[in-house]
Amino acid sequence: MPDVAVVGSGPNGLAAAAVMARAGLSVEIHEAAGTIGGGTRTIELMQPGHLHDICSAVHPMALASPFFRDFELERRIDLVVPELGFGSPLDGGRAALGYHSLDRTVEGLGRDGAAYRRLLGPLVGRIDGVMELTQHQLLRVPRAPVAAALFGLRTFEQGSPLWNVRFREQLAPALLSGVAAHAVSQLPSLAAAGAGLMLTALAHAQGWPIPRGGSAAIAAALVTDIQAHGGVIRTGEPIDSLEQLGGARATLLDVAPRGLLDIAGDQLPGKYRRSLDSYRYGNGSCKVDYILSGPVPWAAPKLADAGTVHVGGTREELARSENEVSAGRHPERPYVLVAQPSRFDSGRAPAGRHILWAYCHVPAGSTRDMGEAVTAQLERFAPGFRDLVVETHVTTAAGLASYNRNYVGGDFSAGIMDVRGLLQRPVISPVPWRTPIPGVYLCSSSTPPGPGVTGMPGFFAAKYALKDIFGLKVPALGIS
Structure with missing residues (x-):
């Protein structure tokens, strides 16, 4: 034995x-x-030569996790870090852009740039303390009390009805909410705010890596x-x-x-x-994988350089979508988390082709195919997207639960x-x-x-x- x-x-x-x-x-x-x-897992899901990630695609923690740091993961595999880590499109061809560089991000956020810097700058500067807090149990004395206090105060602000107090325009709130919505939770909420601020600070401190292959x-x-x-x-x-x-x-x-x-x-x-x-298990996700005949034709062209795109519109629209899911309903215009790995790793698809990874949130155990709703949201912010779709594969929340027994109700x-x-x-x-x-x-x-x-x-x-x-x-x- x-x-x-x-x-x-x-x-x-x-x-x-x-x-x-x-x-x-x-x-x-x-x-x-x-x-x-x-x-x-990464497999040829639909056609030979097109490699799709079945679950995770972009890995903000690959460079930040204390385990992966000690394991020296970045010396063992090739991690591509897009300069433009994430973005949120708005109607009219606008987009909020989250660069690795905090300064460059601030420059693109208009009147709210300074407010965004005041919110994120102290966390980016104390990223080791933030990670020490968030990568252990919460019920313990933090080893970096200043970082913990700054993180806690900002989490309370962004997780409460006060979340718009420091902002005057739409770009910065949309950028933050797109990341917070990763938590599959109500918006605003403390859990979503904490997860969103941690991930956003990581994006500016070190970027969000995509593993080659x-x-x-x-x-x-x-x-x-x-x-x-x-x-x-x-x-x-x-x-x-x-x-x-x-x-x-x-x-x-x-x-x-x-x-x-x-x-x-x-x-x-x-x-x-x-x-x-x-x-208690959370709500689920419906995953939609695409094979495309070209890159996504974003109305905001700079989004082509983003590793991750949070599709759904303004902060208010994203909150409405996520709160509908929390109430047990399927949103007509869902929040869609999109990754563009073939844009940074040409080996993921044959020449002239691209793969696109996307999912939206749905009530736990849902059997509904959200493929059309996801495609419609992409078409909204990338006119002509439908014309590029070669093939799609939809995995419902119930399908995710069948794929992996740990994903109860589709809750990964x-x-x-x-x-x-x-x-x-x-x-x-x-x-x-x-x-x-x-x-x-x-x-x-x-x-x-x-x-x-x-x-x-x-x-x-x-x-x-x-x-x-x-x-x-x-x-x-x-x-x-």
């Missing part, structure tokens, strides 16, 4: 396995699907390191009970709380089981993003990665610090497993 069994080969499961293998332990990974990667490059780098240290990966091997794992001394589960209930069953104490059973955040949901992941505990079963740890995005391709839930679970079971410290993770 191996020392360590890991269930699930998403980025968190792979991060946990890498830490344990580096510590000199024998590790086996069990993956239900035929390929590894979880939220970091697709998100699968991240998983491949982790797998290479795991196997170099003796780890074994078994695909096509679903785990339905802990008994299937034999006598492993430590078990790390990259599964949602519902998956933990299924696998551990009656071995869990009643109180903990009830907490998992009451764990593996838990609702509100204040309670950030504190209770999946239970309120000093060490929420530990379960009541000795030697069993939860390491999915349902544990702190939550969603995103960070590897941090896996890192923390491995850290405590090393300490509790083996009496070992976290090993060096960098390239030797």
